Amino acid sequence: MRARLRDLGFSIGRFPIGPWNAITDVGGVRVGHTTLIEGEGPLDVGHGPVRTGVTAVLPNADIFGQRTVAGSFVLNGAGEVSGLTQVQEWGLLETPILLTNTMSVGKVSDAVVKWMTKRWPKIGNEEDVVIPLVGECDDSWLNDAVGRHVRSEHIYKAIEQAASGPVPEGSVGAGTGLITCDFKAGIGTSSRRVAIEGTVYTEPRRERNAGSIITIVATDAPLLSPQLVRVCKRAALGIGRIGSFAAHGSGEIVVAFSTANIVPRAATRMTATLDVLLDEACDPLYEAVVECTEEAIVNALCMADEMRGPTGHVAPALPLDRLADILRRYRQAFTATSTKA
Secondary structure, eight states: OOOOTGGGTOOOSSSOOOSSSSGGGSTTOEEEEEEEEEOOSSOBTTTBOEEEEEEEEESSTTTTTEEEEEEEEEEEESSOEETHHHHHHHOEEOSOEEEEEGGGHHHHHHHHHHHHHHHSTTBTTTBOOOOOEEEEEOOTTTSOGGGOOOOHHHHHHHHHTOBSSOOOOBSSGGGTTOEETTEEOOEEEEEEEEEETTEEEEEEEEEEESSSEEEEEEEOSOOOHHHHHHHHHHHHHHHHHTTOOOOTTOEEEEEEEEEEEEEESSOSSSOOOOOOOOGGGOHHHHHHHHHHHHHHHHHHHHHOOOEEOGGGOEEOOOOGGGHHHHHHHHHHHHHHHHHHO
């Protein structure tokens, strides 16, 4: 039986977690998965075995009409989040965020366009066109990536079944075929509650893990786009705590959004008033985002079962009965590295 880090009696950091210890602790945020596991045996390029999927993160119920403030940071760019250029330029998010495998980014983006234009028929005529945000990681060690087995109905299912509450982790959705530190991993999530002058804000994190990683940060703290960029940079520190050094061929990309302020598409005037947390008050958020990025990655490892892929490839499950010793050795190595730095 797999279990999350805290269910095993361990924790990371000093801040309290939210009710679900998940990205869905931020009000209005929903997550959905479509998991594809089909076939056994050797790789038959284009025909399987299949170990992949799609994950959808919805910031609110009307993301096209009620846009959220957003930002991003690329630690190393040997990866892709399509649509990120517009987020960086405008500081706004106006589509769901989708995650999938590297070879399926185009198919997922196309399906999101079809889903959004059906829901918002004015897109492309009375309203602007859309550029969906789709992040990828390479799952080809366990999956027939060339087969591009993700289809439109899989994207629609992930979006339409997205829900609040507990988030499935491990080998689900976009994390189905992914590994971390030579162990099976995939999707992980965690959250922190931070009080600033009596107001409690929530900082959750959701991860995809492999040689590359896509990190999604959601918060209800009122932050502007440049402040969310700074939060993203601290999430990269949490990735580093697990051992990443942003290798030449890896992609470490972080996207963040805040649900505190809404920028409506149908504005009645050309000015808007936004609540903003002062920069001097952001240090607890920076610390919290490092903590829950680290814990989300560990949760992905703890929740994933062993998986076999083509050509005899096996991703073993993290041995939970040895977790205490693994964490002790990890902490010792991290402390020694920090001391020498």
